[in-house]
Amino acid sequence: MTRTVVLAGTSGYGSTYLRELTELEGRGTVRLVGLCDVRPLDRGAARQFGDRAFDTRLDRLLAATSPDLVLVATPIHTHLPLGRQVLDAGCHLLLEKPPLPSAAEWRELLRLAQRKGLSCQVGFQGLGSHAYARLAELMAAGELGRVNGIGGYGAWSRDDGYYQRSAWAGRRELDGVPVADGALTNPFAHAVATALALDNSTGWSDIAGLDMELLRVRDIQVDDTSCLRMRTAHGTVITIAVTLAARTPTEPVLVVHGTRRRAELHYTQDLLVLDGRPERHGRTSPLENLLAHLDDPQVPLQCDIAECGAFTRVLDSVNSAPAPRLISERWLTHEGEGLQARIHIPGVEQAVRASAEQLATFAELDAPWAA
Numbered sequence: 239m240t241r242t243v244v245l246a247g248t249s250g251y252g253s254t255y256l257r258e259l260t261e262l263e264g265r266g267t268v269r270l271v272g273l274c275d276v277r278p279l280d281r282g283a284a285r286q287f288g289d290r291a292f293d294t295r296l297d298r299l300l301a302a303t304s305p306d307l308v309l310v311a312t313p314i315h316t317h318l319p320l321g322r323q324v325l326d327a328g329c330h331l332l333l334e335k336p337p338l339p340s341a342a343e344w345r346e347l348l349r350l351a352q353r354k355g356l357s358c359q360v361g362f363q364g365l366g367s368h369a370y371a372r373l374a375e376l377m378a379a380g381e382l383g384r385v386n387g388i389g390g391y392g393a394w395s396r397d398d399g400y401y402q403r404s405a406w407a408g409r410r411e412l413d414g415v416p417v418a419d420g421a422l423t424n425p426f427a428h429a430v431a432t433a434l435a436l437d438n439s440t441g442w443s444d445i446a447g448l449d450m451e452l453l454r455v456r457d458i459q460v461d462d463t464s465c466l467r468m469r470t471a472h473g474t475v476i477t478i479a480v481t482l483a484a485r486t487p488t489e490p491v492l493v494v495h496g497t498r499r500r501a502e503l504h505y506t507q508d509l510l511v512l513d514g515r516p517e518r519h520g521r522t523s524p525l526e527n528l529l530a531h532l533d534d535p536q537v538p539l540q541c542d543i544a545e546c547g548a549f550t551r552v553l554d555s556v557n558s559a560p561a562p563r564l565i566s567e568r569w570l571t572h573e574g575e576g577l578q579a580r581i582h583i584p585g586v587e588q589a590v591r592a593s594a595e596q597l598a599t600f601a602e603l604d605a606p607w608a609a
């Protein structure tokens with residue numbers, strides 16, 4: 239069956255959807271009937287999709303095109319107003335992650351989707367990785383033994399241009415509206431959401447305890463180097479230690495510490511390493527999964543907005559915690575100029591990894607810059 243689709247947000251992450259939509263149109267599973275953006279289409283998108291309906295206002299575009307579903311890949315603080323318009327128009331929704339920048343907003347959109355009986359998938363694409371599915375199956379079957387903890391680590395690097403690309407980058411709020419663009423709540427949100435999902439702890443009340451160390455190397459409102467430790471209602475300890483100030487970036491990993499086996503999930507690479515043995519897997523995208531779910535409701539959504547309660551609780555706690563502390567200049571090094579300028583914390587790569595291995599916080603690891 240061919241579903242009609244509208245995309246809101248056409249550049250930035252939206253360009254990933256444009257590529258996928260091109261492929262799915264080729265297979266005949268979707269037809270892109272409209273594009274919404276507050277800015278004109280960039281040259282590439284205009285060349286390819288200039289013949290489709292375009293509007294700067296989503297509600298007007300939805301009234302004109304009546305699509306089956308809408309993909310919203312716009313800045314986080316626009317998710318609630320645009321998501322509302324989608325559901326009010328009777329369309330299914332694929333909403334980029336993090337779904338909403340506050341608990342109140344998440345509850346509002348969830349209730350609306352439930353009242354309207356519409357599907358709302360969240361774009362946590364790591365939950366569509368078959369490596370994730372295989373690990374979740376092994377854990378459910380008890381293959382890893384008792385799981386004492388899950389430790390996640392991530393070490394990326396961002397330059398000044400990243401924070402200057404848009405008004406919402408690096409913000410907790412913008413013009414009085416929550417944004418939640420911290421390292422834990424946005425770039426590494428996948429690590430938090432995937433760890434919670436592996437523990438079957440996706441509901442709001444599945445979190446029994448939550449501590450965090452929020453730090454930053456830049457003049458921003460949010461954390462860029464942080465460590466989170468949670469205890470879930472199942473008794474599992476989950477730590478997530480991340481930085482955007484690494485000199486040697488590596489892809490993030492979730493380490494599952496079982497009493498019988500150890501697993502590493504490299505969730506951006508569909509790679510599962512079981513007791514040191516690598517397994518490569520494929521993935522199903524959030525859009526493909528949503529289409530399959532609409533064709534056959536027996537196919538569960540990979541990430542129903544209803545399953546984002548625990549994640550949203552973490553996000554809300556991080557975004558409303560005392561402001562992240564600025565790391566002293568004496569622990570930092572600088573590289574590059576202008577928009578390419580980067581700040582590094584020497585040794586941070588080892589610290590985030592040690593956190594995941596020992597389920598320890600930066601302070602417990604005696605990281606000097608965290609003291």
Ligand SMILES: NC(=O)c1ccc[n+]([C@@H]2O[C@H](COP(=O)([O-])OP(=O)(O)OC[C@H]3O[C@@H](n4cnc5c(N)ncnc54)[C@H](O)[C@@H]3O)[C@@H](O)[C@H]2O)c1
Pocket residue numbers: 246247248249250251252274275276277294311312313314316334335336361362363404424
């Ligand atoms: N799944 C992932 O791995 C991943 C990766 C990167 C970003 N994202 C998410 O994608 C979303 C977009 O991020 P981005 O960095 O591309 O943002 P962005 O600031 O680059 O904006 C994306 C597009 O949305 C448009 N836009 C802004 N406000 C709009 C509005 N009110 N109506 C219509 N269009 C509007 C912008 O003009 C732009 O073309 C965010 O939720 C972000 O967290 C997800």
